[in-house]
Amino acid sequence: MSTETLIYDITRAVYRRLGENASPALVEDLVTDVYRALQPALQSQPPSPSSAEVAPSNHTRAVISVFGNDGIGIAATILNVLAETKCSLVDIDQTILRGKFAMVLIADTTRADISITALKERLNQVAEKLDVKIYVQREDLFHAMHRV
Amino acid sequence: MSLSRREILETIRMTEMENLDIRTVTLGVTLSDCADADLGRVCDRVQHKLERIAARLIPTVNEISEEFGMPIANKRLALTPLSMVGAACTDRDYVKLARAVDDSAGRIGVDFVGGFSALVHKGMTTADSEYFDQLPEALAVTNRLCGSVSVATTRSGINMNAIARLGVILKDLARRTADRDGLGCAKFVVFANPVEDNPFMAGAFYGAGEAEASVSVGISGPGVVAHAVRTAGDCDLGELAEIIKRTAFKITRAGELIGREAARRLGLPFNIIDVSLAPTPLVGDSVGEILQAMGLEFPGAHGSTAALALLTDAVKKGGLMASSNVGGLSGAFIPVSEDHVMIEAAANGALTFDKLEAMTSVCSVGLDMVAIPGDTPAETIAAIIADEAAIGVMNNKTTAIRIIPAPGKGVGEMVEFGGLLGRAPIMAVNPSHCHAFIRRGGRIPAPLHGLRN
Incomplete structure (x- = not known):
């Protein structure tokens, strides 16, 4: 499991216990404490081959890139598709570039009930309604091209 | 994020805007065990x-293309040279053998099948001679089948008897497909120093030293290199070579990943990746554009051979x-015919036949998809082949000739093949006689x- 996935899972567990109204500062403190407590144990393990920084990631992760005119609820709609299909979010980066909406997500489909190809079809359906362009590509392609 | 936004955008730009694609996934199959009386x-x-x-093959390659978001243009087969199989x-x-292979290729759904081939660089067997006799008909009556002949190698020299026969054969093949501007000749390549694992058409065949069956890929991307050269701005040629090398590195890695995945899913060994800037008639998918971005008005201008030498070498490295x-x-x-800038340069006179021949001494193949007048004598065609073979043999490189003597057409007219094969202006050849030289054999x-x- 990559560091990002672990932190994401801890954050979700904390929110589940404390409820939606928990203060972000408290959640952040708790997540940091738990992660620090786990860290020595994690470091004593052999490095995981799926660790995103060191080796090509496994083939179940997809890079989802979204570009288009800015509008209301683009991120929410896309995240909703990921939740419905049981894809877990590994990383997210969103910005407005010269007035255009740009978002890159990395999703893990290990526990998902659909393939990357099927997820692509689902996202293409919402892309039309949102008036954005969505690209879904296996993450290992990017690692092959940009990491030695 | 483990990948930067810039890196992700660069990959998407390459496939969406610069026509980066896997040109072909080619399945090589040995057929020597199919021999029988x-x-x-x-x-x-x-x-x-x-x-x-x-x-x-087809469903697997389509699946992989979807998952990686990388277009895969063609699926092909490469076979043991059929002259040996028969x-x-x-x-x-x-x-009959050609028709059988062509029918199978149709049922499998591949775009092309290569291997209607013979290796005669030193001499010809009785079977090879019969293959030569039937070559024009076999390629004229089939659709997907491509052929090639090896006429020379650096180790064996140049078989001028075979070359003299090919001059006549190419004219016959063009005549049989005259209704399509001699399209049959676009499916046939003459080689010096051929490689046995080439996945590109029309020259693909599967050599005798290869495994039972294996998967190779050909990756293209002249648009990606053209963009990189334009973006580099006013740098010197040493820096430009570095930039082209880095770009070739990235596209090769993408190609290898996809090729290995295809091989894994098909349960076959992965063979090779061929990194070739292979143009298509589309704007933005042209090697001529790269030469222009390097600073030449048109391919064919003085400096073209030097520019192409830098480009070919940097891609290989x-x-x-x-x-x-x-x-x-x-x-x-x-x-x-497959590159819009080369077409324009040939049409406006910037690119002549002789300069093109000089450029083939440093490109990775040779005289490719060149249309010449239909009334060019068979001996002149043979002599063109001999010159190109000599360049390959003396420089220890592969050279190929895919030349179309367009029936009924002359200099200034165009041939139209359509699709990936494009269109070509008929180029003038030297009218001086070479008959006596070719007849020596x-x-x-x-x-x-x-x-x-």
């Missing part, structure tokens, strides 16, 4: 073997750094550096 039985065995091994038959009906499986032809292709001996034992 009875031709009917050979055809049955060949069809059975191809349709068994390639059964999942050699043991009492009735060597190569046209970037590829070699990225993968230990780089093979095939790897470099830059300069077909005329025989073998031009191997050069000194062929004896490297």
Whole structure:
């Protein structure tokens, strides 16, 4: 499991216990404490081959890139598709570039009930309604091209 | 994020805007075990073997293309040279064998199948001679089948008897496909120093030293390199070579990943990745555009040979750094009809036949998709082949000739093939006679550096 996935899972567990109204500062403190407590144990393990920084990631992760005119609820709609299909979010980066909406997500489909190809079809359906362009590509392609 | 936004955008830009694609996934299949004295039985065995091994090729490649978001333009087969497969038959009906392979290719759904080939660089067997006799008909009556002949190698010299016959054969093939501007000739390549693992058409065949079956990929991307050169701005040529190398490295890595995945899913060994800047007639998918971005008004301008030498070498080096499986032809292709800038340069006179020949001494293949007048004598065509073979033999490189004597057409007119094969202006050839030279026949001996034992 990559560091990002672990932190994401801890954050979700904390929110589940404390409820939606928990203060972000408290959640952040708790997540940091738990992660620090786990860290020595994690470091004593052999490095995981799926660790995103060191080796090509496994083939179940997809890079989802979204570009288009800015509008209301683009991120929410896309995240909703990921939740419905049981894809877990590994990383997210969103910005407005010269007035255009740009978002890159990395999703893990290990526990998902659909393939990357099927997820692509689902996202293409919402892309039309949102008036954005969505690209879904296996993450290992990017690692092959940009990491030695 | 483990990947930067810039890196992700760069990959998407390459596939969406710069026409980066896997040009071909080519499945190589050995057919030597299909030999028999009875031709009917050979055809049955060949069809059975191809349709068994390639059964999942098309759906598998389509799936992979979707998952990686990388277009895969063609799926192809490369076969053991068919002149050998049919050699043991009492009735060597190569046209029937060609039809059988073509039918199978249609049922499998591949775009092309290569291997209607013979290796005659030193001499010809009786079977090879019968293959030569039937070559024009076989390629005229089939759709997907492509052929090639090896006429020269650095170690064996140049077989001028075979070349003299090919001059006549090419004219015959053009005549048989005259209604399509001599399209048959676009499916046939003459080689010096051919490689046995080339996945590109029309020259793909599967060499005798290869495994039972394996998967190779050809990756293209002249648009990506053109963009990188334009973005580099006013740098010197050493820096430009570095930039091209880095770009070739990235596209090679993408190609290898996809090739290995295809091989894994098909349960076959991965063979080679051929990194070749192979243009298509689309704007933004042109090797000519790269030469223009480097600072030449048109390909054919003085400086074109030097620019192309830098380009071919940098692509090979970037590829070699990225993968230990780089093979095939790897470099830059300069077909005329398949590149809109080359077409324009040939039409406006910037690119002449002679300059094109000079450029082939440093490109990765040779005189490719060149249309010449239909009334060019067979001896002149043979002499063009001999010149190109000499460039390959003396420089220890592969050279190829894919030339179309367009029936009924002359200089200034165009031939139209459509699709990936594009269109070409008829180029003038030297009208001086070379008949007496070609009629001598025989073998031009191997050069000194062929004896490297």
